[in-house]
Amino acid sequence: MxxxxxxxxxxxxxxxxxxxxxxxxxxxxxxxxxxxxxxxxxxxxxxxxxxxxxxxxxxxxxxxxxxxxxxxxxxxxxxxxxxxxxxxxxxxxxxxxxxxxxxxxxxxxxxxxxxxxxxxxxxxxxxxxxxxxxxxxxxxxxxxxxxxxxxxxxxxxxxxxxxxxxxxxxxxxxxxxxxxxxxxxxxxxxxxxxxxxxxxxxxxxxxxxxxxxxxxxxxxxxxxxxxxxxxxxxxxxxxxxxxxxxxxxxxxxxxxxxxxxxxxxxxxxxxxxxxxxxxxxAATPLAGAQFVKSPVPGLLVFAAKPGDRLALGDLVAEIIDPISGTVHALRAEVPGVVYARTTERYATPGDDLANIAGSVPFRTGNLLGA
Ligand SMILES: [Zn+2]
The missing domain is CATH 3.40.630.10 (Zn peptidases)
Structure with missing residues (x-):
């Protein structure tokens, strides 16, 4: 060497x-x-x-x-x-x-x-x-x-x-x-x-x-x-x-x-x-992966953890606004394994919060996050 x-x-x-x-x-x-x-x-x-x-x-x-x-x-x-x-x-x-x-x-x-x-x-x-x-x-x-x-x-x-x-x-x-x-x-x-x-x-x-x-x-x-x-x-x-x-x-x-x-x-x-x-x-297309994002800001409370296999509609996380009291549910839009999630626990719109490995391609353009 x-x-x-x-x-x-x-x-x-x-x-x-x-x-x-x-x-x-x-x-x-x-x-x-x-x-x-x-x-x-x-x-x-x-x-x-x-x-x-x-x-x-x-x-x-x-x-x-x-x-x-x-x-x-x-x-x-x-x-x-x-x-x-x-x-x-x-x-x-x-x-x-x-x-x-x-x-x-x-x-x-x-x-x-x-x-x-x-x-x-x-x-x-x-x-x-x-x-x-x-x-x-x-x-x-x-x-x-x-x-x-x-x-x-x-x-x-x-x-x-x-x-x-x-x-x-x-x-x-x-x-x-x-x-x-x-x-x-x-x-x-x-x-x-x-x-x-x-x-x-x-x-x-x-x-x-x-x-x-x-x-x-x-x-x-x-x-x-x-x-x-x-x-x-x-x-x-x-x-x-x-x-x-x-x-x-x-x-x-x-x-x-x-x-x-x-x-x-x-x-x-x-x-x-x-x-x-x-x-x-099984290997899956990156274009089939759901990048879970929140449309609203709030406290991020995960229901799913890395390695969990989710079905369509399963709860991924809740976004909680402690002032208005609203709770926004984020759900799996593809079935698949949650392979990653953020370490942050406050979400702002556009943030990548979690990723689910779906098997059917649906995304186009730049497939990676920031
Ligand atoms: Zn890296």
Missing amino acids: HRTDHVLRSQSIGSQKTLSSFHFGTPGARPKVYIQASLHAEELPGMLTAYHLRRLLEQAEAQGQIQGEIILVPMANPIGLAQRVDHKPMGRFDLNTSENFNRHFPDLCAAVLPLIEGKLGSDGTANVTSIRQAMATHLQAWQPDTELASQRKQLVSLAFDADVVLDLHCDCEAVMHMYTETPCWPAMEPLARLLGARAVLLAKNSGGLSFDESMSGPWWQLAEKLPFPIPQACASTTVELRGEGDVNHTFGKADASALFGYLQHLGAVGGEPPALPELAC
């Missing part, structure tokens, strides 16, 4: 942030797997999972069992991790630009299209090599003009040519769930089994250019645009490791063990891969 410290562009005189990556195996070996944690910096279960996974990988390396290349970034957002306001962590949005740290990653399909003109043919494997070279050329030419852009460039530069990309997040209060693009689901299904995911949300380009979709999106998008064989050469997922408060060694070790088992299934690590448990849920 070797550690590399990447110095980000300085945003202010006297201040310099550093991003650290841990590298296992031989550069260029396949499969290449890239794993990062806490891009939303207050989402810490992944950071603890990465800590435990690093120990497992160091043991495997000592036994000569690293077969592919594995890059681990346990703390993917040094900018956000340092942000605090009124004694509270502010790790989701960059306070300078108000941008979500997990949006605005590059559209690599658009970037490489002009660079691969005349370079693809009937050999899918050769096409992958040409496209990855074009991505590298584009990324090398990218001159980030801010600290935030240099952080995004560094993360993408470590990950863009990986076969598998895992971005470890969590929700506010939640059960284990995953977001992945539909073409990546076959590659991610074993991971969902090993992690015991209770919801898997599928989409193709959910909007906003999140990190995982910036990595997997170009492959199916190029395959749809061009008359050449282009395989899905990168499978990526955003793993939501339960809720923000679920930082403990029991979960951290179990999740690290699941990721390690997945690395064995991929062939990135040797040894006998663990048996795959049954899927704990």
